[in-house]
Amino acid sequence: MNFIHRPIAVLFGLIIASTALAGPHQGGTAFGVSPPSLKLEVTPGEVATTSLRIENPLKEASTYTLTATGMAIKPSGPTIIPLSSLPADHVARNINFENSTITIPPKSYKNVAITMRLSPNAKGTQFAGIIINRSAGSDDLDTKRTKEFESQAGVGMQPGLNVRVEVSAKGTVNYDVAIKSATSSRASKNQPPVVKMVLTNKGNGSMQINPILVLMDSKGKASIRMRTQNQVTLQPGADSIVEFKAQDQDIPAGTYKALLTISDPQYKMAPMQTSVSIK
Structure with a gap:
């Protein structure tokens, strides 16, 4: 489990994706997301299901929003691509959340189910991002609860977050x-x-x-x-x-x-x- 001071992004790739994506800074508040990496195996044309656990170590309830976006991986780092510029069958436009807005009680967590569908003709690597923003709540941090989270996760508070997601397409990969x-x-x-x-x-x-x-x-x-x-x-x-x-x-x-x-x-x-x- 990793903790961040700002919004984070989870990357999806049909083969491999690994990076961090930071959104606008939301005060000094930290929240946690786990697991820090995901690994899925998906058959093109089918729907894969996974989940993220969002932790709220604050003394008051907080509200979080989840948004899917397109993404390109460049030598300089990840670049956000608007969904409107991607084809309708791209994986980024076929990500759905059980709840795209959730309110988490103080010193607690919630699991969010995520589904994504790969086109029957999907090949190689496709990338997408899931941006998580804390949209409401105070910045009053519960220090004791945060230390408990950090102890369980084995990591400390961080200004950013690297999330690695590996989604392997079922079947043989060929190189030509x-x-x-x-x-x-x-x-x-x-x-x-x-x-x-x-x-x-x-x-x-x-x-x-x-x-x-x-x-x-x-x-x-x-x-x-x-x-x-x-x-x-x-x-x-x-x-x-x-x-x-x-x-x-x-x-x-x-x-x-x-x-x-x-x-x-x-x-x-x-x-x-x-x-x-x-x-």
Whole structure:
């Protein structure tokens, strides 16, 4: 059980989601939410049921509201997406609460049942958020009760909260990547070229890869090994632009055979081949 000083968000992902989301600060009041992580297994087209326990360690009753929202996971962190911008079958638009507004007596808790439906055609990872706001009640904290909560949970009061939710789709996850295009460019004549590839994730699982690109000359001999600067995430059913750079090594102009290798052992993928023109 974790305690927070502000609204929190629970993330849902068809495979894996993990982050924190803070809403507007609500005074100095703390409340608790448990469990700190959820793990579900869902068949596309069916409804999954889970629950959250909300703790009120205050001396007076407090009212809380639960709201579903869309979410995108970016390198900079989670970003809220309005439900109106998502398709009707997205999981974020199919989350329902037993009670979206609850009033909890002082020094007590309530469990809130949550259901969500996955589209029959759902693949890969979908994200959503559940934002919990304390909308009414005093800030008079019961110190003794709070210490009891903290002792039970094994954590102290926190200004934020990380909630990890893992929802695995039943069935086999398959991984399939294709090279859609490969081009090159230079920032200037004196700079090594950058090879830009568009990769399509044709499978139904999200992938985190560390790809290696090897350029070979017309005789088929290994010439230049290129890497990405960071790990690359490929979302299912989507195109991703991946840039490869050679470390302080120039590459003469010409047409090269490009061999792309995804060596991450969990994906077990054969090398892919295309050609690229270096200008």
